[in-house]
Amino acid sequence: MSIRLSGVDYVHPNGQTALQGIDLTLNPGEQVAIIGPSGAGKTTLLRLLATSLLPSSGELRLLDLQPARLGSGDLRRLRSRIGLIHQSPPLPPRQRVVTAVLAGRLGQWSLARALVSLCYPLDIPGARQELARLDLGDRLFDRCDQLSGGQQQRVGIARTLYQRPDLLLADEPVSAMDPVLADHTLSLLGEVARERQLPLVASLHAVDLALKHFPRILGLRAGRILFDKSAGEVSEQDLTALYANESLTARQSEPANPAIARPVRCL
């Protein structure tokens, strides 16, 4: 089992409950898309899977380990095996693309190697290979702030692929790309995951892309799993229920009652 969540809740430090009673099991090589309205908890769920948050309650197992029970050294080793593609790529604007990609393996490199590579990039062919898959092979020595949003997002993906993780996570990995590029990039992610037998979990806001590229779809709404089905089984009703705007429908169906709106006075 690559991922196993049972009864996982997550409450943010400010008291906001972001996830409730999440049960999820993923086998090696399985690919899942998380869809749902914004604020549903997609990012929070991915951060739990990336061990950047720990569950408030419930059990979380990743790659047969329990992050909550690990010491800091073991946790670091586990983290270096998990690759998370961030929605807004966390690249320092003044860093060169090659350095940003090579930084993917900092968890595996010794400090000496990391420092030398900062002065002279030690694995230029490796970085070029990952970038070439994403059509950015010729931008190796440009600075990150010379790239467009979509290109930066692809550099972020190249970094995570270069990391060679055992578990691939992606938070809206194509949100800054045009439809053709987004399609191409998602195919590539699926291909890499199949090639390396990696479990892949990606959140997406475009339902059509999720249905096209992922065999399994997880519908998340208000911190709960609404459905967990194969892509073929997801129905129109499922999607309507997933994206229904509660406050809007509420206002339409029951006109505001003036008797309730008036403040109650206590004497």
Add this chain to the structure above:
Amino acid sequence: MNRPSTHWRERDPAALPRALLTAILLLLLWPGLQLTEFRPQNLFSGDNLNTMGRFLSGFWPPASDAEFLHLLARATLETLAMATAGMALALILAIPAALAATRALSVSTLLSGRAHWLGRLLRYPVRMLLIVLRSIPEIVWALLFVRAVGLGPTAGVLAIAITYSGMLGKVYAEILESVDQAPARALLQSGSSRIAAFFYGLLPNAAQELTSYSLYRWECAVRASVVMGFVGAGGLGQMIDLSIRMFAGGEVVSILLTFLLLVLVADQISLYLRRRLA
């Protein structure tokens, strides 16, 4: 009749605290001026104006005989060396202290959004140390060290090293906290060590600010070493002290022009490096 109450409810909740803070700051400023007996009109009273005038008229032309210039060059080098050596020593302490004190590299902040109590407990003594180091002005340290190690630049170097390590450590830590944390967090999140996350994630964002602040501090160290010359730490300060006592206005102007030149050069270097790192 209903409008004002809605209006009241819609007010910016931060407005009152902000207004109070501004009022308090203004109130604090007034006793400050009273306490320091700030009376600019004293400068322009008849007697003082005359004395100043006589002294100033001796200022031209600047002294430029070969022997004096030779001494001036020596003193300038001594001052620069004092400032630079002091800064270098200060950096040896300030860099590790800043890395230890900054919240930017806290792995527990990454996990829960809040620093772990142990991390906070460890950062606190480092912050205290930095406070202690910079709380005593360098001139006081210089006076003490002149007693301990005798007259000469060594006292100045030690004084700068101690005070400046405190200032540099504090400000470095704060600069690291003020730049975008996302890159370093992402690296820590994928298993990188803190030092590696610092070099790959924080430093590229902070390098420009850090360099510019360090050069500004170096400039301050040059000024500080001049001041410490007055208490016997050598360099330009000692020289200007002698020249003022001997009412040698020309020499004083030459030395002042040298100050101007030094600060100009420091400023140019800073500008150049900032442009390189931009």
